[in-house]
Amino acid sequence: MSLQPETIRTLVKVAAEQVIASAPELTTLDQAIGDGDHGTNMKRGFEAVLGKLDAISAQPLDEALKMIGKTLVMTVGGASGPLYGSFFLAAGEALSHDRHLPDDLADVFGSGVNAVSARGRSQAGEKTMLDVLVPVLETLRMAAGQPDLIARVRTTAAEAVERTAPMQATKGRASFLGPRSVGHVDPGARSSCVLVQAVCASLEGQQ
Numbered sequence: 001m002s003l004q005p006e007t008i009r010t011l012v013k014v015a016a017e018q019v020i021a022s023a024p025e026l027t028t029l030d031q032a033i034g035d036g037d038h039g040t041n042m043k044r045g046f047e048a049v050l051g052k053l054d055a056i057s058a059q060p061l062d063e064a065l066k067m068i069g070k071t072l073v074m075t076v077g078g079a080s081g082p083l084y085g086s087f088f089l090a091a092g093e094a095l096s097h098d099r100h101l102p103d104d105l106a107d108v109f110g111s112g113v114n115a116v117s118a119r120g121r122s123q124a125g126e127k128t129m130l131d132v133l134v135p136v137l138e139t140l141r142m143a144a145g146q147p148d149l150i151a152r153v154r155t156t157a158a159e160a161v162e163r164t165a166p167m168q169a170t171k172g173r174a175s176f177l178g179p180r181s182v183g184h185v186d187p188g189a190r191s192s193c194v195l196v197q198a199v200c201a202s203l204e205g206q207q
Helices: 005-021 023-033 038-051 053-057 061-075 080-096 105-120 130-142 149-162 173-181 187-205
Strands: none
Touching (some): 005 023, 005 053, 005 061, 023 173, 038 053, 038 061, 038 080, 038 187, 080 105, 105 130, 130 187, 149 187
């Protein structure tokens, strides 16, 4: 299945606008356990994505994802730029190599998750964005082909981000706080949840 340009445009626009709208919340979360710049950085990156919306939506999905990834790497800054950029670049690369949607959705998403893990030298359980992305990947694999897949993914992301609160961070700036990082939702996990749920909402609206 190849997505039509208008579908790609809607997906990207909805996701970017949701991240931008969530910037104040992401900033507040990051002020508690990080540098306090996650919201600002993500807002800047996805404003840049919106600025390239016409060019992105004119591309096949694999190239659109790569363009998003490159844009985020260049504009987000901090640790989040390379991490999110790696996700989109790897997912786009997977689609370029004999992967097709919707059948290979879990594999494509998994390529992105693996790229984030490699770039950040991290894994689930360390209070990072992977604590949302990995559970979402597991749901994509287990519920593939099910009529309620999108609803399950949305629920998985929402529940996963809340589970980061009692974790102690062992990666990134938050790890410097040690036990004081416990009790706070991870900002990267939250921004991952925002993106996942925005895409889900957009897809539901097109059904």
